[in-house]
Amino acid sequence: MSETARGPRILGWGSANFAVLVFALFPVFWITMLSFKSPNTISDGRLIPKDWSTENYSQIFKQSVFTDALRNSIGIALIATVIAVVLAAMAAYAIARLDFPGKTLILSMALAIAMFPPISIVGPLYNMWRNLGLFDTWPGLIIPYMTFTLPLAIYTLSAFFREIPWELEQAAQIDGATPWQAFSKVIAPLAAPGVFTTAILVFIFAWNDFVFAVSLTSTNAAQTVPAAISQFPGASQFQQPTGSIAAAAVIVTVPIIIMVLFFQRRIVAGLTAGAVKG
Amino acid sequence: MAEIKLEHITKRYPDGFEAVKDFNLDIADGEFMILVGPSGCGKSTALRMIAGLEDITDGELRIGDEVVNQRAPKDRDIAMVFQNYALYPHMTVRENMGFALKLAKVPQNEIDTKVEDAAKVLDLDQHLDRKPANLSGGQRQRVAMGRAIVRDPKAFLMDEPLSNLDAKLRVQMRAEVSRLQHRLGTTTVYVTHDQTEAMTLGDRVAVMRAGVLQQVDSPRELYDNPVNLFVAGFIGSPAMNFFPAKLEGDHLKLPFADVPVSGDHRNAAGASDGELIAGVRPEHFYDPAIETGAGGCTFEVPVELVESMGSEVYVHFGSGGGAQSEELAELAQDSGAADVPSSGDGMAVARLEPSTKARSGERMQLGLRPELIHLFDARSGRNLSLAKAGAGPGDGAGVPAAPPGETDQEAAERNDRGDDQPGGDQPSTTRLS
Numbered sequence: 001m002s003e004t005a006r007g008p009r010i011l012g013w014g015s016a017n018f019a020v021l022v023f024a025l026f027p028v029f030w031i032t033m034l035s036f037k038s039p040n041t042i043s044d045g046r047l048i049p050k051d052w053s054t055e056n057y058s059q060i061f062k063q064s065v066f067t068d069a070l071r072n073s074i075g076i077a078l079i080a081t082v083i084a085v086v087l088a089a090m091a092a093y094a095i096a097r098l099d100f101p102g103k104t105l106i107l108s109m110a111l112a113i114a115m116f117p118p119i120s121i122v123g124p125l126y127n128m129w130r131n132l133g134l135f136d137t138w139p140g141l142i143i144p145y146m147t148f149t150l151p152l153a154i155y156t157l158s159a160f161f162r163e164i165p166w167e168l169e170q171a172a173q174i175d176g177a178t179p180w181q182a183f184s185k186v187i188a189p190l191a192a193p194g195v196f197t198t199a200i201l202v203f204i205f206a207w208n209d210f211v212f213a214v215s216l217t218s219t220n221a222a223q224t225v226p227a228a229i230s231q232f233p234g235a236s237q238f239q240q241p242t243g244s245i246a247a248a249a250v251i252v253t254v255p256i257i258i259m260v261l262f263f264q265r266r267i268v269a270g271l272t273a274g275a276v277k278g
Numbered sequence: 279m280a281e282i283k284l285e286h287i288t289k290r291y292p293d294g295f296e297a298v299k300d301f302n303l304d305i306a307d308g309e310f311m312i313l314v315g316p317s318g319c320g321k322s323t324a325l326r327m328i329a330g331l332e333d334i335t336d337g338e339l340r341i342g343d344e345v346v347n348q349r350a351p352k353d354r355d356i357a358m359v360f361q362n363y364a365l366y367p368h369m370t371v372r373e374n375m376g377f378a379l380k381l382a383k384v385p386q387n388e389i390d391t392k393v394e395d396a397a398k399v400l401d402l403d404q405h406l407d408r409k410p411a412n413l414s415g416g417q418r419q420r421v422a423m424g425r426a427i428v429r430d431p432k433a434f435l436m437d438e439p440l441s442n443l444d445a446k447l448r449v450q451m452r453a454e455v456s457r458l459q460h461r462l463g464t465t466t467v468y469v470t471h472d473q474t475e476a477m478t479l480g481d482r483v484a485v486m487r488a489g490v491l492q493q494v495d496s497p498r499e500l501y502d503n504p505v506n507l508f509v510a511g512f513i514g515s516p517a518m519n520f521f522p523a524k525l526e527g528d529h530l531k532l533p534f535a536d537v538p539v540s541g542d543h544r545n546a547a548g549a550s551d552g553e554l555i556a557g558v559r560p561e562h563f564y565d566p567a568i569e570t571g572a573g574g575c576t577f578e579v580p581v582e583l584v585e586s587m588g589s590e591v592y593v594h595f596g597s598g599g600g601a602q603s604e605e606l607a608e609l610a611q612d613s614g615a616a617d618v619p620s621s622g623d624g625m626a627v628a629r630l631e632p633s634t635k636a637r638s639g640e641r642m643q644l645g646l647r648p649e650l651i652h653l654f655d656a657r658s659g660r661n662l663s664l665a666k667a668g669a670g671p672g673d674g675a676g677v678p679a680a681p682p683g684e685t686d687q688e689a690a691e692r693n694d695r696g697d698d699q700p701g702g703d704q705p706s707t708t709r710l711s
Contacts, residue, residue: 171365173350176381190366190367
C-alpha cells in the first residue's frame, strides 16, 4: 500500500465504522436518556433530558410486576444454563470421545432442532403446557430454553473436548483414575473456558427470550422481564408507561453488556473453536 | 516389579485388520525390553494392550502371576510414559507427579516426600511449582518420567518417549533412561522405531514387522545373527548391504565380484532352491591398501560418494545390481531408500578406516571378508546361514538364535567394529569358516 493511499483508506474505514456504531448504539443511547426523564417531560421531544431524574427507576422497583419478573428472569436463566451446560458437557464428551452408532444422526438432529423457529412450536407448546400443568411455571420456560440452547452448547463443547488430547485421559487412567475422576479432574478443568463460553451463550439466550416468555406465562409466578415490560401498567389508565419501560429495558440490558464486554474474548474463542482445525 | 508374559496375543480391529498377530513374549522381572519396528508394525498397539488402553482380542496377558486381560488400566499397577508426555497442563510439576499417589489416597506428606525424592533424581527440584507449559522439552520429558517413577509400579511402559526431543537431548536422555532403569530395576517395555535406541538401551530387543514378531534377542545377537532379511536390514546403521547372489561351484557370484565360499556356505545355500540374497555389513568391506594382511577377496568398484565421519569413512559405491525383495521394499519405504543401500538402486556402503584414499568419482580396490557374508533366501527372506540352528521368523521368537558352538563373547569379538582379524582365525560357526 502506498503512503498516499493510506490516509484516505483509514478515513474511509473509520467513517464506515463510526456510521455502523452510531446506527447500532443510538437506540440504546436514546432509551437510556429516555429513562432519565421525569414523567412530566417524557414527551417533550428532547433527546437529552432537561431535568435529570431517577424517578422511573425508583418507580419500577416499587412495582412487584418488575421485581418478580427480575427474580424470575435471573432464576430461570441460571437454572436453564446450569442444566443445559451439564447435559451438553456429557453429550459433547461422548460425541468427542466415543464412536457409537447414530453419532452423526444425533448431531444432525440437534442441529435440526436449533434450526426450528421458536414461533412455530409455541402454539402446540402452549396447549401441551396447559394440559401438563407447566403453563406459567419456571419449568415451563426452563425446558424450552434448554432444548433450544442444547444444540449450540453441544457443538461448542464438543469442539473444545476434541482439542484436549486423548492421551491426557489415558494418562489419568493409567495413573489410577476412574473414568469419572479422569473426567472431573483432568478433562473438565481443561475444558473450563469452553464450558464458560457455552454457559454465557445459553444464559444470554434465556435472558433475552421474548417469544416463549410472553406465550407460556401469564402471571408474576413465572413472567420474565422481557414479557413483563410489555405488560407494564401505566401510572393511570390513561398514561403510557414509557418511562418505566425505558428504565426496565436499561436494567435488563446492563448485565448482558457487562458480561459480553468482560468475556468477549472468550466468547469469540469459543464460537470459533474448531472452526479452522478439527 | 513383575514379569510380563504375552501368550498368543492378537489384536483384531472391527474391520478385520490384525495389528498384532499371535504375539508371544516373556519379559523377565527387571528386564529392559525394547519393541522395535517400522511405523505401523503393531509395536505401539502391543504396548497399549499391556497398558490396558486397547482391548486384547485373543490370547492371554499376565503381569506378575495374574491374568490381567480384563482389568482396567488403573488396576494393572503399571506406569506409562507417552510420546507427547501427556502432562496435565493445568497442574504444576509437583501435582503432575503426585497425581497418581493422590488418587491412591496416599497421605499428603508421603506424596511430598516421594515427589521431592523423584524430582531430585531427575534434577527437577527447581521446577516443582512450574506448569508444564513453562518447561523445556527435556524437562517435560523428565516430568513424564518422574510421574512414572514416583509410583513404584510393577512395570514401566514407554511409548517412543524420546522421539520429540532434538538429537542432542535425545542422546543425553537415552543415557538417563538407561541409568534410571538400571538403578530402579523395574521391568520396562520400551517402544521405539529408532534402532539406535533399541541397540543401546535394551537387555533384549523384539523386532516386529506387520504385527508379527520377527526375532527377540540381545542387541548383539540381532546384529550378528539376524534371522531374516527384515531384521538384518532394520538393525544396524548404516544398514546391511544386500546383493543378488548366485552360487556357482565354490564361488558366490555377486554383481561386482565372484567370492570364494566354503562348504558351510554352500550347504546353507543348498537348502534353498530359489535365488539368493547376500547380506554384507558395511564394516565387512575393507580397504586392501590399508589392511594388507586381510585374507578376503578384492575387487574394483566405482566410488560415488565419500562421507567422512572423522573416526570412520563411509564409501558409497555402485555395486552393479541391487537385490529385490518384499521385505527390503518395506524397509526402504519406511526409512527412505538411503538407509537401505542396494535395495534396488545398486548402491552399497562400505565403512573404511579414516586413512583410506577413496575419492568420489574414482575407482578403487575394495576387499570383502567372504566368511562374514549372510546368505538369505530371496523369496522367504530367511537367513540361510542360520538355517541349521533352527531359527526362523516363526520359531525364532523368544528363542535366542545363537548358533551352537559360539558364545556371545566370541561373536562380539569377531564382529567388533574395525575388526581386522584374518578370516582363517575365525571361530567355527554355522555361518562358515
